[in-house]
Amino acid sequence: MERYLLKNLAYLIGTMAAVSFIVFALTEATPGDVARKILGAYATDEQVSHLRKEMRLDRPLVERYVEYVGKLATGDLGYSNRFKVPVQDIVWDRLANTALLAAVAFVIIVPLSMLLGMLAGMREGSKLDRSILLIGTILASVPEFAMGVFLASIFVVWLGWLPGTATLVAGGSWSLASQMVLPVTVIVLFDMGYVICMIRASMVETMQRPFVRTAVLKGMAFRQVILGHALRNAMMNPVTVILLQITYLVTGVVVVETLFAYPGYGRMMLEAALFKDIALLEIGVLIAVVVAVGTQILGDLGYRMLDPRIRL
Amino acid sequence: MTDQALLQFQDTRISYFIRAGEANVIPGLNFTLGHNEALGLVGESGCGKSTVALAIMSYLGRAGRVTGGRILFEGRDLAAMSEDELRRIRGKRIAMVYQDPMSSLNPVMTVGRQLMEVPLLHDAIGEDEARRRALHMLDEVKLPDPDAMMERYPHQLSGGQQQRIVIAMALIAGPALLVMDEPTTGLDVTVEAAVLDLVRELRQRHRSAILFISHNLGTVAHVCDRIGVMYGGELVEQGPIRQVFADPRHPYTRGLLDCLPTLGRDKRSSRLTPIPGQVGSPLSRPVGCGFANRCAHAESPRCTAQAIPSVALKAAPEHRAMCVRAEELPPFRRTVTAADAPTLEGKIESAVGVDRLKMFYRRSHGIFGGAGDVVRAVNDVELVAAKGRTLAIVGESGCGKSSLAKVLAGLETATDGDVTLGGRSVGHTAIENRPADLKRKLQMVFQNPDSTLNPSHTVGYAIGRALARLKGVTGTAARQQVERLLEIVKLPAAFANHHPHQLSGGQKQRVAIARALAGDADVIVADEPVSALDVSVQASIINLLNELQTERGATLIFISHDLAVVRYLADQVAVMYLGRIVEAGPVDAVFRPPFHPYTEALLSAVPQPDPDASHARIVLEGSPPAPTEEIVGCPFASRCPRKVGPICDASPPPEQMQASGHRIACHIPVADLARLNAVGVPAV
Numbered sequence: 001m002e003r004y005l006l007k008n009l010a011y012l013i014g015t016m017a018a019v020s021f022i023v024f025a026l027t028e029a030t031p032g033d034v035a036r037k038i039l040g041a042y043a044t045d046e047q048v049s050h051l052r053k054e055m056r057l058d059r060p061l062v063e064r065y066v067e068y069v070g071k072l073a074t075g076d077l078g079y080s081n082r083f084k085v086p087v088q089d090i091v092w093d094r095l096a097n098t099a100l101l102a103a104v105a106f107v108i109i110v111p112l113s114m115l116l117g118m119l120a121g122m123r124e125g126s127k128l129d130r131s132i133l134l135i136g137t138i139l140a141s142v143p144e145f146a147m148g149v150f151l152a153s154i155f156v157v158w159l160g161w162l163p164g165t166a167t168l169v170a171g172g173s174w175s176l177a178s179q180m181v182l183p184v185t186v187i188v189l190f191d192m193g194y195v196i197c198m199i200r201a202s203m204v205e206t207m208q209r210p211f212v213r214t215a216v217l218k219g220m221a222f223r224q225v226i227l228g229h230a231l232r233n234a235m236m237n238p239v240t241v242i243l244l245q246i247t248y249l250v251t252g253v254v255v256v257e258t259l260f261a262y263p264g265y266g267r268m269m270l271e272a273a274l275f276k277d278i279a280l281l282e283i284g285v286l287i288a289v290v291v292a293v294g295t296q297i298l299g300d301l302g303y304r305m306l307d308p309r310i311r312l
Numbered sequence: 313m314t315d316q317a318l319l320q321f322q323d324t325r326i327s328y329f330i331r332a333g334e335a336n337v338i339p340g341l342n343f344t345l346g347h348n349e350a351l352g353l354v355g356e357s358g359c360g361k362s363t364v365a366l367a368i369m370s371y372l373g374r375a376g377r378v379t380g381g382r383i384l385f386e387g388r389d390l391a392a393m394s395e396d397e398l399r400r401i402r403g404k405r406i407a408m409v410y411q412d413p414m415s416s417l418n419p420v421m422t423v424g425r426q427l428m429e430v431p432l433l434h435d436a437i438g439e440d441e442a443r444r445r446a447l448h449m450l451d452e453v454k455l456p457d458p459d460a461m462m463e464r465y466p467h468q469l470s471g472g473q474q475q476r477i478v479i480a481m482a483l484i485a486g487p488a489l490l491v492m493d494e495p496t497t498g499l500d501v502t503v504e505a506a507v508l509d510l511v512r513e514l515r516q517r518h519r520s521a522i523l524f525i526s527h528n529l530g531t532v533a534h535v536c537d538r539i540g541v542m543y544g545g546e547l548v549e550q551g552p553i554r555q556v557f558a559d560p561r562h563p564y565t566r567g568l569l570d571c572l573p574t575l576g577r578d579k580r581s582s583r584l585t586p587i588p589g590q591v592g593s594p595l596s597r598p599v600g601c602g603f604a605n606r607c608a609h610a611e612s613p614r615c616t617a618q619a620i621p622s623v624a625l626k627a628a629p630e631h632r633a634m635c636v637r638a639e640e641l642p643p644f645r646r647t648v649t650a651a652d653a654p655t656l657e658g659k660i661e662s663a664v665g666v667d668r669l670k671m672f673y674r675r676s677h678g679i680f681g682g683a684g685d686v687v688r689a690v691n692d693v694e695l696v697a698a699k700g701r702t703l704a705i706v707g708e709s710g711c712g713k714s715s716l717a718k719v720l721a722g723l724e725t726a727t728d729g730d731v732t733l734g735g736r737s738v739g740h741t742a743i744e745n746r747p748a749d750l751k752r753k754l755q756m757v758f759q760n761p762d763s764t765l766n767p768s769h770t771v772g773y774a775i776g777r778a779l780a781r782l783k784g785v786t787g788t789a790a791r792q793q794v795e796r797l798l799e800i801v802k803l804p805a806a807f808a809n810h811h812p813h814q815l816s817g818g819q820k821q822r823v824a825i826a827r828a829l830a831g832d833a834d835v836i837v838a839d840e841p842v843s844a845l846d847v848s849v850q851a852s853i854i855n856l857l858n859e860l861q862t863e864r865g866a867t868l869i870f871i872s873h874d875l876a877v878v879r880y881l882a883d884q885v886a887v888m889y890l891g892r893i894v895e896a897g898p899v900d901a902v903f904r905p906p907f908h909p910y911t912e913a914l915l916s917a918v919p920q921p922d923p924d925a926s927h928a929r930i931v932l933e934g935s936p937p938a939p940t941e942e943i944v945g946c947p948f949a950s951r952c953p954r955k956v957g958p959i960c961d962a963s964p965p966p967e968q969m970q971a972s973g974h975r976i977a978c979h980i981p982v983a984d985l986a987r988l989n990a991v992g993v994p995a996v
Contacts (some may be wrong), residue, residue, distance in 0.1 A: 072458050125374075197954055210415040217369050218430050219403035219480070228429075237422075308465045 004300070012293045016286055023285050024065050024278065031183055068282070078279030082271055087279050090268065095287065097168060098257070098264035102249035104180065105187040110242060112188075113195040118234065120196070121203025133200060139193030148186045148259040155182065165261040183260045187253060191245055199238045206234040236306050243299040251288045316387055318521050319345040319368065319489060324391075325380030326360075326367055326545075328594075334676035335594040337363050338545040340381065342622065345963070350515060350522040352532030352553070352928065354568070354845040355542035358591050360527045365493045365543075367391075367588035368523070369408055370398050386488070402510030406432040411494040413474035423477045426460025436667035449480040452517075453510060467734050470935050472503035476510065483518055490520045496531055500708040501873060502932050505917035508534050509929065527846065529572060530919030533557065541565045544592060544602035551631030553923045560644050561633040563607045571851035572921055573880035578899065579858055582646070584880070586852035601635070609637055651771060653751065661982040663835055663867035664697040664720065664754075667731035669739065671712075671719050675940070686832070689715035692729070693945075695718040695753065697835070698883070702861065704882035704899070706875060710936065712891040713871045719837045719867065721756045722746055733835065752782045759840035761820035765812040771798075771823050775830055776856060782831030797826040801856060817850035835867045836860075842877060854881055875918050877979040879903055885910050890936055892946035897974030906985030908976045909954040928989075946979065956980060 035051040036043070052058060071078065077087035077144075120132035142150075154163040166179035206212065207230060215229040216222075254266030263282065272280040304310045326338035330686050353361050362983050366372050367383060378391040385406065390398070410416040418426060426512045427446040431437055439447075443462070451475040462828055466474055473581065475495060482490055492511070498503040512535055513837035514751045515522060532539055533553060540550040541564060549562035560566045567587040589606040600616035610616070614636050622634040635641075671690040689712045697703040705713045718724040720731055723745030731739035733753055739799075752864050758764045765774060779785045785793055795805045801822040812820055821841060829838055838857070844852040854877065860866055872878050878885060879899065882911070886896040887908060895908035902911065908971060913930040932951045936941065949960035956979050976982060 028548070081876070210410060210412060210420045214408075214410065214416045214481075215372065216416070216477075217371060217402050217408050219399045219433055220429070224433075230419070232420050286699045291884060309419060 005297075008293065008297050009029060015293060016289050018222065019285055019289050020069075020282055023282055024068065025061060046224045057144060077283050079278055080272070080280040081278040082275040082280060089263075089282050091280065091283050091287070094263060094265045094268040096254065097178055097262065098250055098266065101180070101183055101187070101253065101257075101262065101264060102246065104184050105191070105249055106246065108184070108188050109192050109195060109245065113192045113234070114201055116192075117196045117238070118203050118226070118231065121200040121234065122207060122222075122230065124204045124207065129200070132138025136193045136196040136200070139189050142188050142190070142195060143192070144186055144255045145259055147190055148182070148256060150187060151182060152259075162293070167261050168263055183253075183256050183262055186256050186259075187249065191248065195238070195242060195245065198241045199234070202237045203230065203234040207231050209233070236303060239302045241301040243295045243302065246295045246298075248290075250291050313588060314879055315358070316348050317344040317384075318349075318386065319523070320379070320384040321364075322384065322489060323381035324367070324383055326363055326372070327379050328375045329377065330373075330375060332595055332814060336545070336597065337376075337594045338367070338582060341545070341547060343488070343540060343547055343550060344521060348519050348521055349538065350524060350536040352357070352526065352536035352934035353542055354526060354529055354532050354539060354541045355395050356527060356568075356848065358593065359542045360545035361527075361542055362893075364542075365408070365491045365523065365525055368406060368489075368491055369402060375594055376943040377603055379504075399436075403430050404485045404486075405487055406489045406812070407477050407485065407487040407490065408980040409475075409482050409490065409492040409495045413471065413478045417474060417476055417636075419466055422465055423469070424464075427462075427477070427481050429483060430481060434485050435498045445484060446480075446589060447506050449484045450477075450484075452514065453477070453480045455480075465914055471499050472935075474500065475503075476509055479507075479510065481515070483514060483520065486518065486522055489523065491523045491525075494585065495524075496710045498528070501875065502708065502913060502917045503532070504919070508919065509931065511535055528919060529568065533921055533923045534862040534919050540943070541568070544597070544629055545594065546602060546634060548603065548634040549632065550622075551625075555628055555631050557921070558922055559631075560605075560634045561631070561641060563609050563641070564603050564635075566644055567606075569644075569921065571848045573851075573876045574921060575876055575903065575915065575918060578880050584851035584855055586855065587848040595972055600640055601767045611637070611640060639794055644985050646725065653725045660696075660701075661699040662696050662732075663699040663734065664695075664703075665732040666693055666695040666716070666729075667695075667718075667732065669716070669719060671715050671724055671729040672727040673724075684709060687939045688891050688940060693888075693891070693893055693895065695886055695893065695968050697867055697869050698762075699834075700861065700865040700936060701855075701883040702870055702881055703884045703886065704870045704871055704872060704878040705886050706878050706935075707888035708873060710939065711888040712939075713888050714839055715891075716888070717756070717837050717869070717871050721754060721835050735842060742850065748782070753833060754835040754837065755828035755831065755839045757824050757828050757836060759843055761817065761824045761844075762812070763825055769811070770808065771803075771812070771815070775808070775825065775827050778830035793830070797829055800829060800860070801826045804860075816849070817845055818853060821845065821849075822856065823988065825853075825860075828861070829864075832864075832868065835869065837869045837871070839871045840873070841870075843872070843874065847959050848940055850877070857881065875903075875914060890943070891939060892947050893977070894948060895974075895976045897970075898972055899975035901970070901972050905988045906982050907988050908948075908978055908985070909952050910948045912988055913953065946977070954980060 035048045035055065035057065039048055056064070058078050068078070080087050080090055083090050106162070113181055116132050116136070118127040124128055143267045155162045159192060160179050163174040163179050165279070167174060168179060212225060212230055215225045220228065250265065252266070253264065253271050256262065257264040258266040269281070271277070272284060321341045321343050324338060325336065326342045328575065330337045335442065337570070341364065341510050343351070353364060355361055363372070363376070363889070366475055367378060368385070368390065370393065383390040385401070385689070390508065395976065424443070424446055427449060428439070428442040431445050432439070441539045441867040444635070446462065447458045451460050455473060455476055466477070470478065470636050493890050495511070496507050499507065502996060508531060516979070517861050521771060522536050524532060532868055536553055538551065539553045539556050541556070542548070543564045549556060549560065549565045551868065555749055556565065560569060564587070567585070571587060573584060583940065586736060588604055592598070592602060592605070598616065601607070601620045604610040604615045607615070617933055622632050623638065625631045625633065669690055672688050674684050675687055677686050680912045691712070693716060705716060707713050715724065719726055722738065722741060725742050726739035729739065733750060736750065738750060743751065772791070776790045779790050779793055794808050798805055803819060803822050803826070807815070807819070812823070815823065843851050858881065859869060861868055870881060882899045885899050885902040886893050887902065887910065888894070889910050895902060907915070913932050916928065916930045916988050930953055932953070936953050937947070938951055945961040946964055946965045949955055952960065959979055964978050967975050967977050969975045970982065970984045976985060978985065
């Protein structure tokens, strides 16, 4: 166990170092000039080169990278050129907003898709199974933006029940809770279709395994067989997939955030990338790595809890 | 028989409804099982044995249905019961033991909990009482340290221990009927012997009736009082076990006995007689006898014109056969045909030499995991495979026989020592680095033909590709050679256009052999090539291997756990234990005293298809040491029933060589080993 954690810590640090350097290098290597971006199209070349000197962009890449990492170590996350504030003033707010969105969605997705996936998979080919599978497949195949526009046109434009944007600004005519409804719904519906299909497939496979037959032929009722024997085995494979959804929910919901003007992490990253806001981008990417590796460790731990054969 | 039979099949008709229509697997089955009786059901795969077992449990799946007749259990029709009624019977009155114990147990639940579930479910008792009963059962099935065993998970147990758990789970509620579906298939021979002994013993104590399903006539003979032979879903012969074995009246029963290699037969004394043809499809049944098209005694029209009833024999009314000629067939005698195998005389030329071979590998702990323990898969093995002869390597699972085969084939390389092929060193050369002519020289045939043939390629393509790679033959010449190869393995030329899924298991194995022959291999390494096949198919493949050897002078290295097959087919035998050869020599010498104590135990464990075969079994205690352990003395010392003393642990046993080339690695002097009883070698 200690060995496992140490190994993963090393893995995490290694990945962070590699990814941050690649991002650093990539933003440098792509065409376009940071100084020009900051100053805008109407600045003179002289002004631009002056800023370049001031920002010391003329030094070699590695040197600047080392200096950057040194600053990070002292807690200085840098200055966001896009938002004109220190990085720590924007990144944590945005992350918290997205975490809220992700947490609400995750809490809905997991139990609901477990229940539906299990109900579908326990009797393969039944009417219930086919209905759930059909709905799951449809939900998983409609793109987020299409689903968002569709729901918004019903609930915002037509019925007028919900706000069309979720800027999280209190004091307007819409409460914060009501602003959350549409973004959460779109994420839940889109993501759940996929998770349901995964859990169902695992359940179907589990129900065909001989130990389920053993349980039935012991004289157990179907319900007892499902809850006592099938469920835990059926959750083993999906647990990794379910935890991977956390990574998606934190770093991949940029479409939904953009659609509803939600001030979240995904949109922040998009803007930082378009603007070559290296300082912000770097921190954002490092956060993404932590989230990804962290959920992976969680997944391994969950897997180990479910399966006594696994030793870490 | 007392008031009523325990279990009765009355004209039971069972079908599976599949896309192609109704597959009538059981056309109308009649048999009775009395209280405390043990009935063995035998037959090849696809004859409906497992369907009978699952029908008793009312677990035929969605596609299966009892479409006629009744299955009476204690006077009540199982097929007409509701789910609730069935639930009260399952596990309590009727319990089942399955073929593959590992997958029959829930991997994420302790075995103790799985045992306790049964009494908790059926008897109104509390946790403590259930635990007490579970502990008692663990003791009865002779598992060591029941308290600790309760907390184990299935993967922490060996195959034999898992099967004991499944048996304990079946008997814990005191069922009236125990259905055992191939309970020892897949277990090692010594483990199988111990499990069969346990079943026999528990049967006497628990007074449960047993329906014992097996493809192995030997195991049935060991456990049952009565036997039923199934063919095409019908019970073609049934009767008291001694009677049926002594005087089988149905040609199918005779065929099964004839194609079985036993410890008393070898290729020089008699040829195996496979049953011609294949089991017919349950989608279309003939009017008359289902076996007529494969039967040597069939007579038209009386065998084929109308349905054949099951008739009691005049001399023995308990003995019934479903054959119009049952009374008139001559007394049964093992078919003995002239042997066509070459004798062992003549100069022995080495085809493959194994010189102090070691193959170690490290069990890794994943990336960053560092070095794991060293597994000594093959440890100092010295062997010679004579040209044009068969060398068999026997041993239980994990003894290193497959690792040895892998080094021979170049799939692994030697850690130390060497392998020579026709005098050239190949032990350290992986297959991809071997020159083309060496690749051609040695080819392999594997156990499972399903996984070695690519399902999306035709047979012709698979063989043609081997021809192109090994001999550079393409185009028309290749097509001709494919036909010739198919002819050699006795398959019709049209099979070149078939895909593997269109072939039966035996046919697939023939294709695999044809592919191995494509480069005119001198040496064929066959790793358990007949283990997954039915007995009659097994017989024909064994005959084929024999013929190939006689006609082409090929050297065969035959790896097997089945001693009867080895006895039949081999010229030289090497017995492996824990990566080492404990005994080797000519087949006659190895299967006769003096024995290595391990060979003796192995031989005594082979189930004989003869209810009167009564010899003392040598039950091996414990399981072999882990292959990672470094052993100074004799590898078998920890389990040897004839252990001499500390010397066995302290120093490696001397290799005692005899004039015939027979060698035994043991501290006991050969003169003493020669006094051991000859086991399992009845007269032919």
